[in-house]
Amino acid sequence: MTFSLRFRAAVVSIVLFAAFLGIWHLATRGTGAVANMTPEYAKLMGLTATAGKSAMPGPLDVGAKLWEHLKQPFYDNGPNDKGLGIQLGYSIARVGLGYFLAVIVAIPLGFLIGMSPLISKALDPFIQVLKPISPLAWMPLALYTIKDSSISAIFVIFICSVWPMLLNTAFGVAAVRKEWINVARTLEVGTIRRAFTVILPAAAPTILTGMRISIGIAWLVIVAAEMLVGGTGIGYFVWNEWNNLSITNVIIAILMIGIVGMLLDQILARFTRMVTFPE
């Protein structure tokens, strides 16, 4: 009896996950009383000293805390105590805004670069120099000129997501098959209509791939940016919980960052599939 590959892969995944949780649990569980202490002293020292419990939270602790967060994702008890949903919401909003601005700039500019060899050659040195700069290196300059930490974070997202989109759009547009362009030319299709009916659909898979790379980078960068600018967001939450020495919350935040990143990637992957055409 054979099961489908999908089913067998799922079984292996579950087994691996269970093994991971088991090892984690065993590695962090208490080993029993380590020393005789007076009850007052024991209360002061906590479980780490009394029951030999690791300072690293186990899967059960994390699970319980996660349940707590999930029950109440949007509570707001002041600037340093907001629900996970609110923090993630801030981060997603910043990424969304910076990313949206990058799309508005990168795709038309990429079209221009792809269609005009002159512009392509003229802008190439700038792109080559600006592209490898770590987006966080822009942060001080952004803070100084914009004078607003939240907008600076959005700017950093913009600057990091613009390059993959720009380069992929330019490449996709420049690589549109000559014969498709010739079809449009023999049909006397105007430049604007040609851009939308031939070049855009032909380059769309490449453009969307660039957008997918960009959203991944943007989500990587937002965590670091928010650690720097502070205030709100999942990056700030991670750093704040580190200062609180709440490793449980840090682990939960890491998990959430991973899940949201995956969802963003999947959304773009779905869009990419929608515009991909078989030849």
Add this chain to the structure above:
Amino acid sequence: MTDKFISIEAIARRYPGADGKETTIFEDLWLSMNRGEFGCVIGHSGCGKTTVLNILAGLDQPSEGAVIVDGQAIEGTSLDRAVIFQSHALLPWRTVLGNVAYAVTSKWRNWDRAKVKAHAQKFIDLVGLTGSEHKRPSELSGGMKQRVGIARALSITPKIMLMDEPFSALDALTRGTLQDEVRRICLETGQTAFMITHDVDEAIYLADKIFLMTNGPGAVLAEIVENPLPKDRGRIDLHRHPYYYALRNHIVDFLVSRSKTFTATVTDHDPRNVPIVRPGKPELVIAAEAEESTRASWPGLARPSTSS
């Protein structure tokens, strides 16, 4: 040559070479066709026949000379001149109907959706693709794709249909059926067509006039062969026609030997008055004589003679 519907006048195409010198693909090329005629250009690779077609289509510009279609010098591409591409060049993200409709809306911008669809459907039916309207090009066979290419070209009711080796990527059986279709459509609609091919039999079956080009670079239009076979010829019994072998041998001989030596041996070639040849009298079918006959052919002579 009274009503010159297409007139290519003294065109040349040169490319800048690596060492600053120019490479001349062809120069001083004159060629004309009448309305409703089917012309085929035959020549070896590199003789510039695709360039001639691209210039005629407006996709390429001649370095010198001009092309006049229907009394007007052409400037760039036009909806009057439809191109059927060798690689079919369908837009893969559009359906069959979408590809044809794209051409229809390009010609008639203000037509409503229903009118465009009905018009496109008519041409899809014409090429025998009824029922496949909503398939994408990737779901079609090579022959079906080229049928869509033909439907797209015909749907804009062009004055001239330009074909760049349209069937060379297809298998022999499919090629045969598509040749039948193209011939039927061209005869029914009186379509003027200009085709580039490597295939001698294709040229004999389809063309009224066969233009023989010598090898490039520096290619010239060596002669124009008028097809002596009757208009109502069929593909199946083509080879039984008494003139068939004379015609075929004449073209094959040209391609095999004369296309190489033509420019060197024929010194009095006048590119403005390219000799017109009508091969084929039953007695000329004898191989030796046919071979002999191919050597001498000049303007004004109704058929090649054996004197040199």
